[in-house]
Amino acid sequence: MSKPLGKILSEGKxxxxxxxxxxxxxxxEFKDSITVLDGEKMDVLRGKAVINAHISAYFLEILEKKGVPTHYIEFVEPNMMKVKNLEMLPVEIVCRNIAAGHLVKNYPIKEGTLLNPPVVEFYLKDDARHDPMLNEDHFLILGLASRGEVKKIKEITLKTNRILSDALKAKGLTLVDFKIEVGRGTDGKIYVGDEINGDSMRIWEVGTDKILDKDVYRKGGTMEQVLNTYIQLYQKLLGKMPPIRGTKNE
Structure with a gap:
């Protein structure tokens, strides 16, 4: 008999x-929920939890090996990760290599424009206020982090960008942009937390610019199309089918 899971400390979307x-x-523990627009649009995508948990572990293991401090400890079948407890900052950090999404919507920049240097943005996690953008002064006024911590967060973000871009390039993929979250460990240091997968990245296939991330859902794709997109990303990264129902190695 498998050991019962511990009580739920918190639950998000x-x-x-x-x-x-x-x-x-x-x-x-990852869920099969898929959501956009601050939770206004939400569905259940069977198999997504397993896929995203594996992909997150894959990327976090790469970051750890390359010297980026993360909360990752080990993968727990079928859809969980054992992680360090962090004091998470209520902030999303976005790093953009190619213009897409909100950058194109809010600024006079054409989609597909290469951004050199990469653009790093900070957003307050607040659905009611639609996640307003932050600058360094906002961090201080809101008591979120010191100037030194903001500098460290940006350094970690840019290093993560270089590592993930190289890892994806080796798989024939382009990292358009991504989102990470960070928190403080018991040692007071900043660590990358949360998840890194098709929910939190824009990934295009080299040569075709085929979308291999949650944008398929954002753009109104069917649930079958969305699931196939997640499966294709898993295959590209891990070189095999994900262990979910309906696949050969379920």
Whole structure:
């Protein structure tokens, strides 16, 4: 008989955080929910939890090996990760290499424009206010982080960008942009937390610019098209079919 999971400490739109026997360690459980527009549009995509958990572990393991501090400890089948407990900052950090999404919508920049240097943006996690953009002064006024921490967060973000861009390029993919979240460990240092997968990245196939991320859902694709997109991304990265129903290695 499998060991029962710990109680739920918190739950968001796409993940649950569960307690473990170690107060410094949590279990991050992925859900099959898919959502955009601050949760205004939401569906259940069977198999997404398994796919995103595996892909997040894949990317976080790469970052750890390259010297980026993350909360990742180990993967737990079928759709969980054991992670360090962090004091998460209510901030989303976006790094853009190619103009797309909100950048094109809000600024006079043509979609597909190469951004050199990459653009790093900060957003307050607040659905009611539609995640307003932050600058360094806002961090201080809101008591979110010190100037030194903001500098460190940007350094970590740009290093993460270089590592993920290289990893995806090796798979014939282009990292258009991505979102990460960070938190403070018990040692007071900043760590990359949360997830990194097709929900939090824009990824285009080299040569075709085929979308291999949640944009397919944002743009109104059918649930079958969205699931196939997630499966294709998993295949590109891990070189095999994901272990979900309807696939050969379920």
């Amino acid at each position: 796409t993940k649950k955080v569960r307690e473990t026997e170690n107060s410094d360690v949590a279990l991050l």
